[in-house]
Ligand SMILES: NC(=O)C1=CN([C@@H]2O[C@H](COP(=O)(O)OP(=O)(O)OC[C@H]3O[C@@H](n4cnc5c(N)ncnc54)[C@H](OP(=O)(O)O)[C@@H]3O)[C@@H](O)[C@H]2O)C=CC1
């Protein structure tokens with residue numbers, strides 16, 4: 343089975359590198375990328391063939407679209423004449439619906455929508471997948487195996503995709519923002535930056551491992567850290583006073599709404 347990746351920016355390369363790490367033969371992979379310099383870089387780094395979008399669409403069994411949502415209409419119009427029934431088109435773009443893609447590709451082309459995230463780079467990705475109208479179990483299983491090469495995969499109804507985009511798609515950015523804020527705080531409190539960074543990163547990794555390995559509710563884990571009248575209680579009171587919980591809700595609502603806007607082409 344040949345897979346083409348059209349749009350090899352951050353997420354396209356993340357997918358490509360994951361497939362290569364998972365042992366996918368490079369001669370079964372292709373990339374469509376419009377910038378010549380970037381194309382050369384990918385050829386050198388992975389030994390992968392960089393071809394035109396039309397050639398990629400014509401030759402591949404599975405075509406993964408990893409361009410910006412705003413470029414999706416143009417790319418679909420470009421490759422539609424080369425697509426045929428039986429092929430699988432996988433979109434990783436925020437907002438873009440399977441119905442939008444189906445309306446621009448030939449009858450009989452199966453479409454799957456995916457929302458991945460960047461921890462896929464270290465095989466700890468979280469991807470959600472939703473089938474389009476003409477998609478069967480074999481198509482979904484193919485996409486599941488594609489995305490499982492870089493982490494976990496969850497099947498979800500497409501109506502949940504904008505919320506998923508707000509939570510796990512954009513999610514790594516919120517976590518990095520928290521990490522960055524805690525490191526800065528450590529520096530303010532007089533710690534050397536390298537020390538603060540090591541403390542924060544290991545605290546994050548340790549906390550994530552506790553969540554995953556114990557399956558304990560985060561409220562219980564938080565209460566275990568919070569000694570009566572202690573340091574944690576003082577810190578958490580400040581987070582509540584500064585409405586951090588409400589800020590997270592507002593932020594993720596904004597991301598969900600932006601995903602809906604991208605579907606409208608803005
Ligand atoms: N980054 C992330 O964490 C996530 C991204 N996504 C989705 O992945 C998609 C890509 O995002 P991201 O990787 O961040 O963006 P990038 O801008 O890094 O990547 C998009 C790539 O597509 C290329 N491109 C644009 N037009 C064409 C074309 N006509 N033919 C071939 N290649 C083209 C761009 O080239 P050029 O720069 O020259 O325009 C660029 O290299 C988006 O739809 C986004 O919603 C989903 C989940 C997470």
Ligand SMILES: O=C(O)[C@@H]1CCC=N1
Nearest residue numbers: 435436507511512513
């Ligand atoms: O910011 C974005 O639009 C993309 C989609 C999810 C993560 N990055």
